[in-house]
Amino acid sequence: MPPLNRTRIVAAAIDLIEREGADAVSMRRIAADLEVGVMSLYNHVPNKSALLDAVSEAILSEVEFTDDPAAHWTGRVRMQARAFRQIAHTHPRSTMVVVSRQLKSAAGMLPVERALSTLREAGFGEREAVQIFRVFIAYVIGSLLREVGVTPTFAPVHGAIRASDVDPELFPEIGALAPHLSACDHEAEFDFGLDLMIEAIAGRLAQRTR
Amino acid sequence: MPPLNRTRIVAAAIDLIEREGADAVSMRRIAADLEVGVMSLYNHVPNKSALLDAVSEAILSEVEFTDDPAAHWTGRVRMQARAFRQIAHTHPRSTMVVVSRQLKSAAGMLPVERALSTLREAGFGEREAVQIFRVFIAYVIGSLLREVGVTPTFAPVHGAIRASDVDPELFPEIGALAPHLSACDHEAEFDFGLDLMIEAIAGRLAQRTR
DNA sequence: TGTCGAGACGTACAGCGTACGTACGGGAGG
DNA sequence: CCTCCCGTACGTACGCTGTACGTCTCGACA
Numbered sequence: 001m002p003p004l005n006r007t008r009i010v011a012a013a014i015d016l017i018e019r020e021g022a023d024a025v026s027m028r029r030i031a032a033d034l035e036v037g038v039m040s041l042y043n044h045v046p047n048k049s050a051l052l053d054a055v056s057e058a059i060l061s062e063v064e065f066t067d068d069p070a071a072h073w074t075g076r077v078r079m080q081a082r083a084f085r086q087i088a089h090t091h092p093r094s095t096m097v098v099v100s101r102q103l104k105s106a107a108g109m110l111p112v113e114r115a116l117s118t119l120r121e122a123g124f125g126e127r128e129a130v131q132i133f134r135v136f137i138a139y140v141i142g143s144l145l146r147e148v149g150v151t152p153t154f155a156p157v158h159g160a161i162r163a164s165d166v167d168p169e170l171f172p173e174i175g176a177l178a179p180h181l182s183a184c185d186h187e188a189e190f191d192f193g194l195d196l197m198i199e200a201i202a203g204r205l206a207q208r209t210r
Numbered sequence: 211m212p213p214l215n216r217t218r219i220v221a222a223a224i225d226l227i228e229r230e231g232a233d234a235v236s237m238r239r240i241a242a243d244l245e246v247g248v249m250s251l252y253n254h255v256p257n258k259s260a261l262l263d264a265v266s267e268a269i270l271s272e273v274e275f276t277d278d279p280a281a282h283w284t285g286r287v288r289m290q291a292r293a294f295r296q297i298a299h300t301h302p303r304s305t306m307v308v309v310s311r312q313l314k315s316a317a318g319m320l321p322v323e324r325a326l327s328t329l330r331e332a333g334f335g336e337r338e339a340v341q342i343f344r345v346f347i348a349y350v351i352g353s354l355l356r357e358v359g360v361t362p363t364f365a366p367v368h369g370a371i372r373a374s375d376v377d378p379e380l381f382p383e384i385g386a387l388a389p390h391l392s393a394c395d396h397e398a399e400f401d402f403g404l405d406l407m408i409e410a411i412a413g414r415l416a417q418r419t420r
Numbered sequence: 421t422g423t424c425g426a427g428a429c430g431t432a433c434a435g436c437g438t439a440c441g442t443a444c445g446g447g448a449g450g
Numbered sequence: 451c452c453t454c455c456c457g458t459a460c461g462t463a464c465g466c467t468g469t470a471c472g473t474c475t476c477g478a479c480a
Contacts, residue, residue: 004428026467037429039469044427048468099355109381116383130390134356135349135403142352145309146344171319173326180340193345200410214459236436247460249438254458258437 004036006044010054017055017094025052056098059091061107067114073122074198077136080115081194084140088147088186095148099141123205132201139193147186214246216254220264227265227304235262266308269301271317277324283332284408287346290325291404294350298357298396305358309351333415342411349403357396 002008012033016025027048031038045051065083067076088095102108115136119129168175212218222243226235237258241248255261275293277286298305312318325346329339378385 027469028467039430039471040428042469106380109376109384113381113383116387120383126387127390130387131399131402132406134394134399135406138352138356138403139345139349140352141355142348142350145351145355146348166319170316171323173323173330174319177326177336177340180337184344189341189344192341193348196342196345196410196414197407199413200406203409203413204406237438238436249440249461250459252438 004034004040004044006054008034009041009044009051010058013051013055014058014091014094017097018091021093022097027051052097053101053103055094056101057103057105057107059087059094059098060103060111062090063087063111065111065114067118069121073118074202076118077115077122077198078194080111080118081136081140082190084111085144085147085190088144092148095144099144123209124201128204136197139197143186143190143193147190214244214250214254216264218244219251219254219261220268223261223265224268224301224304227307228301231303232307237261262307263311263313265304266311267313267315267317269297269304269308270313270321272300273297273321275321275324277328279331283328284412286328287325287332287408288404290321290328291346291350292400294321295354295357295400298354302358305354309354333419334411338414346407349407353396353400353403357400 009030012030013025016030016033025048027041028038030051031041034041041051045054063083063086065080067080069076071079087098091098112133115133116129119132120126124132166174166178174181219240222240223235226240226243235258237251238248240261241251244251251261255264273293273296275290277290279286281289297308301308322343325343326339329342330336334342376384376388384391
């Protein structure tokens with residue numbers, strides 16, 4: 001057994017979250033998984049909150065933000081957004097943890113830097129680039145929240161809406177659209193909105209240079 | 211002192227969240243605020259999770275979803291999104307609670323019904339309406355999360371990014387745009403993205419009926 | 421060999437959600 | 451009127467949480 005260190009603790013935490021959900025995370029539980037006393041963890045991590053920050057940072061830093069500066073900016077934006085969405089695939093039950101802690105570390109700032117430089121190179125102004133960046137962040141995070149099911153206990157929310165549950169008198173549209181509401185191809189839905197937004201900001205850019 | 215009932219409990223919970231943040235909510239604390247034994251709460255609420263659902267529902271049901279069916283659909287969509295954002299103003303520290311529990315009750319379904327019927331009346335197809343609805347939901351929720359500061363302890367995140375904190379070698383864009391990143395007029399940012407997205411889907415509609 | 425520091429660990433405390441048992445008070449039935 | 455019953459209020463208790471504090475062990479170095 002290798003000696004206890006921060007990396008092993010973070011790995012155990014991520015493993016625990018993916019196996020049993022974020023609710024199951026406790027210092028005692030992690031220590032038990034590592035076959036170690038609870039307080040030994042505190043030699044490497046100041047407290048639970050910092051541990052979750054470290055979890056978030058570890059997951060964020062293994063996202064592949066490959067960027068081709070030669071490509072058209074619309075493609076680059078699309079790739080960056082999709083890369084972020086990878087988190088929902090690689091660490092579904094940790095997604096909520098990553099999204100709910102904004103990091104000031106390098107791991108958290110790198111995606112921001114990439115996105116902003118892409119937008120600036122595309123020709124957007126300073127304020128505009130920040131605004132557009134914020135719109136994308138909001139959309140991506142909102143999409144991830146829906147995808148992983150914001151309820152932390154079970155990862156995939158299935159059959160959230162059944163046609164038989166809704167009163168068609170009160171909610172005719174929900175009743176009529178129930179088949180579409182209950183089924184959700186997350187990747188297709190994400191790309192739909194992503195293309196919509198890229199199209200919109202491309203329109204703004206074209207309109208301005210016109 | 212009126213007798214204990216579900217309404218008073220929910221009101222006390224909301225009050226507590228707004229005063230001290232969602233972390234401060236505990237059954238013991240609520241009971242103390244109501245000058246009541248802890249277990250008395252369980253005569254009116256099955257458990258803490260259900261109480262938080264009730265909190266979410268109460269807040270959601272007091273949002274003013276006034277809708278003018280005669281207005282242009284773009285305006286109606288804008289109004290509905292803005293109405294949802296009201297939550298961040300009326301109950302800032304409860305926003306995270308509302309957003310993080312999807313409700314199957316009438317209070318949770320009404321906004322969905324309204325939005326879907328608006329989109330259908332605008333001329334969008336069944337699948338398209340659901341897709342667009344999901345895009346807006348993602349954007350609105352993502353925006354609210356940023357606005358209330360996803361960290362639940364303190365409501366307004368101030369000075370999250372300081373220019374002096376970032377290494378301009380590693381993060382030149384963040385350094386250059388720090389003034390724009392640190393300041394944030396939430397209402398303006400929200401409307402910016404909202405208009406962007408409405409413009410985009412209006413474009414789709416025009417393109418199809420062309 | 422004596423000393424020292426770092427890391428592992430046990431104990432303890434305050435707080436949590438809530439299962440369970442009890443006590444009380446008012447309305448219904450005899 | 452008396453009795454019964456049931457809903458409500460409440461106290462206690464259990465197992466869990468994060469973590470402050472003190473202790474112990476062990477390898478490195480003078």
